[in-house]
Amino acid sequence: MYIxxxxxxxxxxxxxxxxxxxGETLSTDPTDLNQLQLNVLLYCKANAWVHIDAIAAAKEVxxxxxxxxxxxxxxxxxxxxxTTHQLEKYDVLVWSNVTGRTLDDDQRAAFKDYIETxxxxxxxxxxxxxxxxxxxxYDELIRAVFSHxxxxxxxxxxxxxxECPSNFKACESLPSQWEWEEEWYVFEESxxxxxAAIIYTLDETNIVMHADSKxxxxxxxxxxxxxxxxxxxxxxxxxxxxxxxLGHKGTYYHDPVHQKLLIKAIEWAGDHNQKCN
Ligand SMILES: [Zn+2]
Numbered sequence: 001m002y003i004x005x006x007x008x009x010x011x012x013x014x015x016x017x018x019x020x021x022x023g024e025t026l027s028t029d030p031t032d033l034n035q036l037q038l039n040v041l042l043y044c045k046a047n048a049w050v051h052i053d054a055i056a057a058a059k060e061v062x063x064x065x066x067x068x069x070x071x072x073x074x075x076x077x078x079x080x081x082x083t084t085h086q087l088e089k090y091d092v093l094v095w096s097n098v099t100g101r102t103l104d105d106d107q108r109a110a111f112k113d114y115i116e117t118x119x120x121x122x123x124x125x126x127x128x129x130x131x132x133x134x135x136x137x138y139d140e141l142i143r144a145v146f147s148h149x150x151x152x153x154x155x156x157x158x159x160x161x162x163e164c165p166s167n168f169k170a171c172e173s174l175p176s177q178w179e180w181e182e183e184w185y186v187f188e189e190s191x192x193x194x195x196a197a198i199i200y201t202l203d204e205t206n207i208v209m210h211a212d213s214k215x216x217x218x219x220x221x222x223x224x225x226x227x228x229x230x231x232x233x234x235x236x237x238x239x240x241x242x243x244x245x246l247g248h249k250g251t252y253y254h255d256p257v258h259q260k261l262l263i264k265a266i267e268w269a270g271d272h273n274q275k276c277n
Pocket of ligand 1: 051125126183247248
């Protein structure tokens with residue numbers, strides 16, 4: 001059963017009629033008492049690069065995942081939701097391709113406090129880029145600073161290899177190796193060096209890392225070498241923050257393995273019985 005709440009203005013630049021509504025709450029009948037009945041906020045506001053297809057796909061797919069998993073889901077790109085009072089009802093905040101500065105100082109303080117006092121966070125792809133202009137966000141929440149992604153070509157198939165931190169129980173249910181096409185994000189330094197628990201790393205062997213044509217100001221051709229994390233998590237105060245650099249294209253959100261990763265990430269972030277450390 002869908003309950004549609006119209007709480008914000010139109011996203012006029014999207015052509016998908018579904019996205020004419022901001023703030024959707026999906027309620028489902030409990031069908032599996034063993035599942036976590038999480039209250040999840042999907043937030044996709046993009047003030048820098050807009051992943052139009054990926055954001056549309058996430059807003060299409062997340063209600064299906066919520067129905068399967070018996071989550072209560074709110075979809076909203078309204079930053080005024082980021083108050084202490086409103087955030088406290090959510091188990092997990094999913095930021096899917098959130099870019100640029102989307103929160104004002106008070107909203108940032110409420111978000112930071114929510115995380116540090118035990119909230120759950122799952123960041124997807126563009127959410128980990130370098131457009132956020134927020135030291136705490138890079139240093140504590142994501143623990144990596146985006147450098148670039150390859151452009152020659154932009155999308156390449158790579159192999160992901162799983163690591164299983166002991167404090168991420170669902171890890172064994174994810175593939176140990178995984179062939180995936182992506183716009184591969186390169187970070188200035190491995191988040192492992194800042195204490196992140198790594199779940200997937202990218203084998204760079206066959207990936208061309210050029211970001212732009214040689215001789216231009218934007219030219220970057222470095223990779224991250226033997227330690228190129230793509231999916232990881234961090235303990236932030238009492239809270240839990242999961243980040244996956246996967247998810248540029250809209251089609252990726254319909255992939256069952258990618259969906260499974262997102263489900264397990266949200267369950268981990270929202271399960272208060274599963275400690276981070
Ligand atoms: Zn992208």
